[in-house]
Amino acid sequence: xxxxxxxxxxxxxxxxxxxxxxxxxxxxxxxxxxxxxxxxxxxxxxxxxxxxxxxxxxxxxxxxxxxxxxxxxxxxxxxxxxxxxxxxxxxxxxxxxxxxxxxxxxxxxxxxxxxxxxxxxxxxxxxxxxxxxxxxxxxxxxxxxxxxxxxxxxxxxxxxxxxxxxxxxxxxxxxxxxxxxxxxxxx
Numbered sequence: 525x526x527x528x529x530x531x532x533x534x535x536x537x538x539x540x541x542x543x544x545x546x547x548x549x550x551x552x553x554x555x556x557x558x559x560x561x562x563x564x565x566x567x568x569x570x571x572x573x574x575x576x577x578x579x580x581x582x583x584x585x586x587x588x589x590x591x592x593x594x595x596x597x598x599x600x601x602x603x604x605x606x607x608x609x610x611x612x613x614x615x616x617x618x619x620x621x622x623x624x625x626x627x628x629x630x631x632x633x634x635x636x637x638x639x640x641x642x643x644x645x646x647x648x649x650x651x652x653x654x655x656x657x658x659x660x661x662x663x664x665x666x667x668x669x670x671x672x673x674x675x676x677x678x679x680x681x682x683x684x685x686x687x688x689x690x691x692x693x694x695x696x697x698x699x700x701x702x703x704x705x706x707x708x709x710x711x
Contacts, residue, residue: 539564539579547581559585565593567602598652606656610664617648617671624678637679638693645675646698653702654709660702669698 527542550557559581566576566589580586592601592608599609624645627637649668676689690697696704 537576540577543579543581543587557581559587562587563590563593564588565590565600565602567604569603596652598655604659606660606664609656610660610667613649613651614667614671617645618674620645620648621671621674621678624675628678634679634692638695641675641679641693642695646672646695646701649698650701650705654706657702657706665699672698 527539527546531537547557549555562581564579564587578586578589590602592599594600599612601608624637624641627640632640649671673686676684676686676693680689680692684692695701
């Protein structure tokens with residue numbers, strides 16, 4: 525369950541009331557809440573955010589206040605920037621490049637290497653891109669693109685340019701692919 529509210533700098537938070545209602549509902553329906561698994565993420569763009577009391581369950585277990593939270597594989601930060609998510613995504617995809625290298629050493633044809641890349645690496649780089657694509661700064665977009673550049677170099681070697689490798693593989697740059705996915709999703 526996700527509880528959220530919008531509170532201006534002078535407003536009073538009703539989060540505790542909402543948590544109390546959820547706690548009461550869970551007790552009636554014999555559903556057990558785990559306070560250690562509950563997190564509170566406060567999103568604020570103010571230079572000095574208002575100090576508010578921490579939210580608790582049953583007035584005993586205080587819910588942890590966190591700077592970022594992972595929801596369905598997407599890391600959301602309290603400042604709504606994507607640095608942590610992109611860093612984690614790049615790290616996860618880069619680990620999979622090792623398998624691409626092993627397949628290349630086993631003399632797997634380039635066509636099959638491209639299929640492996642699209643299925644196992646590009647899918648990680650594009651996961652949930654509709655959430656962050658339009659708010660992604662250039663330096664984070666470049667970090668994602670570098671992984672694809674490395675993959676193309678592994679598949680086709682260093683004597684083929686990145687653009688030529690993409691044409692040969694019949695795939696687009698990640699930025700173009702994210703745009704296509706966003707357009708199809710929002711249509």
